[in-house]
Amino acid sequence: MPTKTYHIGVEATMDVIGGKWKTVILCHLRHHTMRTGELSRAIPQISQKMLTQQLRELEADHIIVRQVYKEVPPRVEYHLSAYGETLVQILHELCVWGEDNVDRRRDAGEDVRILTRDDVPD
Incomplete structure (x- = not known):
């Protein structure tokens, strides 16, 4: 396998958690x-x-764990692996930054908001 080279550490991070949906x-x-x-x-x-x-990519990178329960119908659950838990602080900071950004944009007159759990139907 050829050597994978990154120019900066964030490239290596984004290679694993980048894209629109993984974070x-x-x-x-x-x-x-x-x-x-x-x-x-x-x-x-x-x-x-x-x-x-x-989900498959995150599992392959050992960031999440897929737990399959032998039930009928089968139940599948996902959670962060121990390795994935090392991302929690980074993810928290990204969320805080996003919330602050939404507040700033709203203060500037933009019609923008973040949904709460109460806004999402069960």
Whole structure:
């Protein structure tokens, strides 16, 4: 396998958690274990195909753990691995920055908001 070279550490980070959906998925999983359907409801803009692909990539990178329960019908849950837990502080800081950014934009007159859990139907 050829050597993978990065020019700066953030490139290596973004290689694992970059893209539109991975950080969103991880931010949800940093609070608790979730099933696929729960993630779909929490992130309504993501297609089932993309959600499955992103979960598989995060699992392959050992960031999340996929737990399959031998039940009928089978139950599958996802949670952060111990390695994934090392991202919690970074994810928290990204969320705080985003919330502050939304506040700043709203103060400047933009019609923008962040949904709360109460805004999302079960």
